[in-house]
């Protein structure tokens with residue numbers, strides 16, 4: 001069956017979304033590896049799954065179709081070319097050495113699509129490769145992974161993002177997340193659901209993460225540049241979306257190079273066609289460079305206040321910031337806990353973590369209906385409802 005997927009805004013009625021239910025990959029996290037694997041704690045996995053199931057159910061209750069990444073991946077791995085590509089991807093690792101690579105190739109080649117999916121997502125521990133032998137294998141620590149797990153796959157927004165009827169498969173900056181885009185690419189290249197989708201961007205040299213990309217309005221993107229997306233990544237995506245004719249203006253938005261503000265969507269998300277919820281500490285100091293296309297090249301303006309540049313690019317009088325009015329300490333705490341990382345299910349209807357009590361109260365006071373979800377365990381990976389979802393179909397806003 002052919003589907004016509006399309007996303008032109010952050011707030012049009014959400015119809016279909018791609019999620020990843022966290023699983024065995026989270027059980028790999030230990031106090032020894034959690035920093036490297038980009039988690040701030042060790043989640044209670046069963047509870048994280050319950051929280052995620054409740055998130056998915058809340059979306060279904062609002063008539064959103066939920067697609068699961070592992071289900072799509074498993075379907076994809078029924079096709080031999082996709083299997084070959086997936087296996088080649090993990091074998092292309094400089095740590096392996098020829099002997100272990102050969103052993104691993106044979107091991108992976110024997111797996112069913114379901115088991116291969118599991119290994120691609122949860123990784124492969126040293127002791128799980130029963131056939132392992134040779135110099136590299138023997139010298140590995142028993143805690144090492146032959147294939148690294150992908151606990152951040154949970155944050156499906158970062159590895160792919162839709163712009164109009166095309167998808168951008170990004171280039172993740174952190175080594176612990178690099179392989180996520182290979183899985184996203186397998187799905188978009190080989191799954192029959194996406195057979196008519198042409199990518200507008202594919203993994204490239206420059207770093208670009210989906211959490212930095214906001215579709216402010218049809219034809220207008222804001223792209224954060226900070227810890228994850230580089231100015232070169234913004235430039236690359238701008239060139240591609242301009243060439244496709246899908247976008248006429250890109251705002252490059254510098255953000256602090258900190259873990260707390262790793263993506264633009266950690267400080268700003270949209271809750272209506274002309275309203276954002278924004279971390280108060282930066283709302284009025286954030287700036288933007290307006291990038292447009294001129295005779296096939298990029299034209300870049302001087303830096304201006306973000307809200308002003310955005311309103312102009314969106315052709316609206318004003319992009320309003322919902323006044324979360326919090327004292328600085330509460331604001332900082334709730335920003336860290338992804339209070340600003342809402343997922344709009346439609347205009348003025350958004351999913352948010354319940355723990356951000358004050359931000360949510362202010363959203364409601366401003367007329368936004370808040371669908372509260374629990375996130376005490378999910379949040380240990382430092383991501384909220386928007387990070388955990390890749391919209392693939394929204395109605396026009």
Ligand SMILES: NC(=O)NCCC[C@H](N)C(=O)O
Nearest residue numbers: 038155211263381382383387
């Ligand atoms: N868009 C987002 O802000 N995604 C959250 C990603 C969290 C993940 N642990 C990371 O550090 O990349």
